[in-house]
Amino acid sequence: MQMTYDFIDHAIAVSSVPPPFEIPRLQFVDAGLALAYTQALPENKNVSTSSTRATGAYLLEEWITDDGGEFTKFIHKVSCTPLIDPDEESYDIAEFLRPRFLLLTNSLRSKVGKGQDLFGEGNIEKGVERFENDHVCNSFCKLPAFGLKPFGGVEPSTSTA
Structure with missing residues (x-):
């Protein structure tokens, strides 16, 4: 433009x-990309780490x-x-x-x-x-x-x- x-x-x-x-x-x-994440619990309960994974992507635009x-x-x-x-x-x-x-x-x-x-x-x-x-x-x-x-x-x- x-x-x-x-x-x-x-x-x-x-x-x-x-x-x-x-x-x-x-x-x-004006536009942007929003990513939604979900925290995944560890498969082994003895492990204290968790991971996140993207569960959705959204295009956000100005109204x-x-x-x-x-x-x-x-x-x-x-x-x-x-x-x-x-x-x-x-x-x-x-x-x-x-x-x-x-x-x-x-x-x-x-x-x-x-x-x-x-x-x-x-x-x-x-x-x-x-x-x-x-x-x-x-x-x-x-x-x-x-x-x-x-x-x-x-x-x-x-x-x-």
């Missing part, structure tokens, strides 16, 4: 024209909701298509996440993973593979300061004919 905002901040700083819209500032959820107490998922990890409708209040965040989806996954793979697959088995890899075909460029992609080359799907028509 920080690499994404470093790129955005640098591009805007060196651009002669500021973006005509606000760039959303988001963050990852997140919007102002109304509901969690909003903006974009799915297998597709760059927003999961909320254009007339919904936070659609600008979903639009912001569309091009960031590829930037983030490519940054993770090239800088952190040194070209290796960081995602393992699952559907994130499918989403990355389909990105160029499924993506429809939006105002974030088209911002001249970012210097991004357009590709992907065709812009949806706004005509009612």
